Amino acid sequence: MQPSHDHLRPVAGLDLKDALLVGALVTVCSIFGIYTAPPGVLAAFWPTNAVLVGLLLRRAHPPTAAHWLAAVAGYIVADIHMGHGWPKTLMLTTTNLMGVSVCYGLLKRMSDDMRGLRHPRSMLRFVLVALCGAAAAGIGGTVIHPALFGGTRAYGFLFWFSTELVNYIAILPVLLTMPDLARRLAGRTRRSDAAGWRIGHLAPLAAFAGSLWLETQLGGPGVISFPIPAMLWCALTYSLFATAGITLLFSMWTLLAIASGMLAIGAAVDTPQAIMSLRVGVTLTALAPLAVASVMVARNELLARLQHAASHDPLTQVLNRGGFMARADSVRATVVLMMDIDYFKKVNDTHGHAAGDEVLIHFARVAAGCLRAGDVLGRLGGEEFAVLLPDCAPEDARAIAQRICDAFAAQPVVLEGGVRLHATVSIGLGCRDAPDTPIGTLLSQADAALYSAKHAGRNRVVLA
Numbered sequence: 001m002q003p004s005h006d007h008l009r010p011v012a013g014l015d016l017k018d019a020l021l022v023g024a025l026v027t028v029c030s031i032f033g034i035y036t037a038p039p040g041v042l043a044a045f046w047p048t049n050a051v052l053v054g055l056l057l058r059r060a061h062p063p064t065a066a067h068w069l070a071a072v073a074g075y076i077v078a079d080i081h082m083g084h085g086w087p088k089t090l091m092l093t094t095t096n097l098m099g100v101s102v103c104y105g106l107l108k109r110m111s112d113d114m115r116g117l118r119h120p121r122s123m124l125r126f127v128l129v130a131l132c133g134a135a136a137a138g139i140g141g142t143v144i145h146p147a148l149f150g151g152t153r154a155y156g157f158l159f160w161f162s163t164e165l166v167n168y169i170a171i172l173p174v175l176l177t178m179p180d181l182a183r184r185l186a187g188r189t190r191r192s193d194a195a196g197w198r199i200g201h202l203a204p205l206a207a208f209a210g211s212l213w214l215e216t217q218l219g220g221p222g223v224i225s226f227p228i229p230a231m232l233w234c235a236l237t238y239s240l241f242a243t244a245g246i247t248l249l250f251s252m253w254t255l256l257a258i259a260s261g262m263l264a265i266g267a268a269v270d271t272p273q274a275i276m277s278l279r280v281g282v283t284l285t286a287l288a289p290l291a292v293a294s295v296m297v298a299r300n301e302l303l304a305r306l307q308h309a310a311s312h313d314p315l316t317q318v319l320n321r322g323g324f325m326a327r328a329d330s331v332r333a334t335v336v337l338m339m340d341i342d343y344f345k346k347v348n349d350t351h352g353h354a355a356g357d358e359v360l361i362h363f364a365r366v367a368a369g370c371l372r373a374g375d376v377l378g379r380l381g382g383e384e385f386a387v388l389l390p391d392c393a394p395e396d397a398r399a400i401a402q403r404i405c406d407a408f409a410a411q412p413v414v415l416e417g418g419v420r421l422h423a424t425v426s427i428g429l430g431c432r433d434a435p436d437t438p439i440g441t442l443l444s445q446a447d448a449a450l451y452s453a454k455h456a457g458r459n460r461v462v463l464a
């Protein structure tokens with residue numbers, strides 16, 4: 001019987017559509033780039049290569065031969081459409097692809113964190129990759145530039161190298177740090193939940209816009225660095241992606257404003273060397289805020305991990321006493337449950353400490369499965385757990401507690417070697433009878449009720 005390949009068809013169909021999209025984007029970016037070229041010279045702004053590298057890297061799956069072929073076709077279609085002959089088209093396409101493949105290959109080898117610029121050393125590695133990709137294009141430039149545009153091999157190298165370096169450093173960070181849609185939506189929900197967004201959040205952006213305006217008013221060679229403090233402020237305040245967008249804006253604005261005369265830096269930028277020097281200088285200036293934003297991401301992730309470690313129990317992953325008490329201050333619980341696993345010492349003594357740990361993990365999982373969204377579970381210590389139940393009537397709380405009791409008694413823990421270990425839990429409830437009852441009183445009531453449950457024979461729920 002022939003094996004069925006039906007499961008491959010949708011993927012192949014998607015790949016083809018995806019490849020066509022890549023080809024179309026390469027064509028559009030290339031035509032745009034060609035339009036920016038002064039007569040007889042190469043494009044002033046060539047986003048295609050950086051966009052292609054970013055696109056190929058951000059796909060969920062590695063690019064197939066179809067993607068690469070579509071990209072090649074994209075370059076060729078653009079050049080032919082703009083009236084370039086076949087020899088010129090093939091030479092330019094080859095040189096573009098040399099830089100793209102080196103840049104793509106090196107970035108592909110990095111870890112997700114490193115490539116997403118979320119590691120403290122990401123920017124260093126990224127600049128090295130951009131230098132290699134630009135150098136690969138530069139090597140192509142040594143061969144084709146003298147043939148197509150005249151000039152020396154060294155000039156060909158420098159021209160291609162500097163142009164590609166600028167494009168990779170200015171454009172790629174935006175694509176590498178762009179959040180996917182699911183994450184962006186999750187982020188939006190979190191922000192509105194926290195209601196922490198203030199008008200003051202716009203201050204760094206306003207400072208950035210103000211510094212661009214000030215540049216045009218004052219003029220002189222120093223103005224290029226005017227927006228740096230505001231960009232650093234943006235890097236400390238906004239996401240890495242937003243900072244990458246702002247630095248791209250800075251690079252493009254500065255280059256265009258100088259070229260159009262809006263920004264007078266007091267020096268003539270009319271020789272190819274001066275243009276190259278300005279482009280590279282402006283782009284490298286934008287690296288400082290990018291590096292700060294990248295370090296901030298790493299720092300924030302580390303802080304979040306530390307906060308989680310400080311407030312959670314490493315064994316069961318529920319809140320520890322500190323985390324639970326901190327939540328008790330913010331969650332207005334109407335009922336508190338105190339839960340204690342019965343004869344837990346015997347479990348340890350009979351089956352060993354590791355088996356006891358398994359029982360604790362199992363209990364936390366069972367209890368969490370019986371709770372509503374918004375209820376807060378914590379491990380206060382040893383085999384003692386507690387729950388905060390906000391907006392819960394005493395009878396509903398009793399039903400929840402009984403559900404936990406029954407579920408835990410009904411689901412044995414299966415130990416290594418297949419031993420099934422049955423355990424039970426006793427639960428005491430403390431109910432808030434006045435709005436200003438402190439949480440400590442509720443916990444004491446629940447503790448007293450738990451004591452009664454133990455004395456009444458265990459494996460039961462008692463309301464204070």
Ligand SMILES: Nc1nc2c(ncn2[C@@H]2O[C@H](COP(=O)(O)OP(=O)(O)OP(=O)(O)O)[C@@H](O)[C@H]2O)c(=O)[nH]1
Pocket residue numbers: 315340341342343344345346348352353354355356357360381382383454458
């Ligand atoms: N495996 C394991 N045991 C723990 C942990 N923390 C505390 N214990 C043990 O839990 C046991 C608690 O025993 P007791 O306080 O006497 O309570 P009990 O045996 O459950 O008896 P009752 O509560 O009266 O039903 C002690 O033996 C502790 O060593 C832990 O993280 N893992």
